[in-house]
Amino acid sequence: MQFSRRELLGGGPALLAATSLGGCATTLGRTPIRALPPFYEDIERRTFRFFWETANRANGLVPDRWPTPSFSSIAAVGFALTAYPVGIERGWCSRADARDLTLTTLRFFQDAPQGPHPTGVTGHKGFFYHFLDMRTGLRFRRTELSSVDTTLLLLGVLFAGSYYDGPHLAEREIRALAEAIYARADWNFFRHDGRAPISMGWHPETGLIRANWVGYNEGMMVNLLALGAPVHAGPASLWDEWTRPYPRFWRGAGPTRHLAFAPLFGHQYSHAWIDFRGIQDAPMRAARLDYFENSRRATYANRAYCAANPLRWDGYSDQVWGLTACDGPGGFALPFKGERRQFHGYAARGPLGQPDERDDGTIAPTAALGSLPFAPEIVVPCAEAMLRQHGARSYGEYGFRDSFNPSFRYTEPKVDTGTVDPVHGWVARDYLGIDQGPILLQAANHRSEFVWRVMREVPALRLGLQRAGFTGGWLSS
DSSP, X not given: XXXXXXXXXXXXXXXXXXXXXXXXXXXXXXXXXXXXXHHXXXXXXXXXXXXXXXXXXXXXXXXSEESSOOOEEHHHHHHHHHHHHHHHHHTSSOHHHHHXXXXXXXXXXXXXXXXXXXXXXXXXXXXXXXXXXXXXXXXXXXXXXXXXXXXXXXXXXXHHHHHOOSSSHHHHHXXXXXHXXXXXXXXXXXXXXXXXXXXXXXXXXXXXXXXXXXXXXXXXXXXXXXXXXXXXXXXXXXXXXXXXXXXXXXXXXXXXXXEOOSSGGGGTHHHHHOXXXXXXXXXXXXXXXXXXXXXXXXXXXXXXXXXXXXXXXXXXXXXXXXXXXXXXXXXXXXXXXXXXXXXXXXXXXXXXXXXXXXXXXXXXXXXXXXXXXXXXXXXXXXXXXXHHHHHHHHEETTEEOSOEEXXXXXXXXXXXXXXXXXXXXXXXXXXEHHHHHHHHHHHHHHHHOHHHHHHTTOHHHHHHHHHTTOBXXXXXX
């Protein structure tokens, strides 16, 4: 099917009503398919290949980044476990091959050594270290035992346990392992002195990290899995502690009012697995919103900030936008348009005036593309514009490289990663697993609600939402 330029850039009728693309869903049944233009399917397929081709077939671990030699990110493994069934449904891999790789992965995490020691282990108390050695699977250097990255891993584990529902012996083992791995996690281990909030992490050398998962950010999923846990569940008060700081996070007024968090990943990660449409907790009932609508408004706010471009960065527009956590050129203070500006390496980025604000001119494709279900009418044109304007340097075998900065044209400083062109600026070298994941999973949710539908069948997720006070929507069925 062909699309006019107006339809590509404006999300016109043909874009919304187009028939499904050839070679798409193979087992999605009667679920309606929302079509995307052909170029977007190419993005999805290349992004899927990142997980499929970089995974260590011996243990299932996925690198944090590629092609830079890297440790494994357990969060990237969670995205990978969910990506494989996307590949099955789209005809990009066989169910047997994906099942075998999934089983290898779950066996590794079930059997990997746990304990309080600083070395020679993969995790402790049912949780896992943020980064693991790709070959041995042991803790990488002095990284933290991570509550949020383990949560991302566990969401992938639970998804696999729900998706592989057949009688095959391997699928039966996947379901048993998924249940056991989730049940082992002791969420109360992360609570300081028995107080309600969950800590962001723990080091065997120094103990719990002081910062907790409260307020509004990606930590929503941490508390929900803790509340739904079958053995070591957190107390019901977790959600009250989580939402207590909300008054500090509201931004905008009227139709733009939303709980703000500057980097868009905070509005995306929980939503990649959890369907928040039409379900509400107490704060959302009071605000007459749901978290899906909140993320839609945050997406529009991110785009509006880039279009307004108060810092006058090059390359920002209402077509090319998107600020989130991503790679950057490095930590440099350099002159830009008569001012001295601070640039950063890997960092969270987002509109000034919002929690966790930072803007150094670096745009990440995952910021917009990970918001596809919230606002396809502005995300699809952004993806097309990025391909047209930056694809020659930023689009490769695994889709979009992590980020680019058209303002960083400085050729003398040694950048952390990537390359600098004196005309077109800096572009990242690597693909990052935690940024590839939202692109692929959110496209699957937009097309057919695929990940959401599978996760709605996970009893622990339903329980966690109900204990947090969510009602309505699919929870009523």
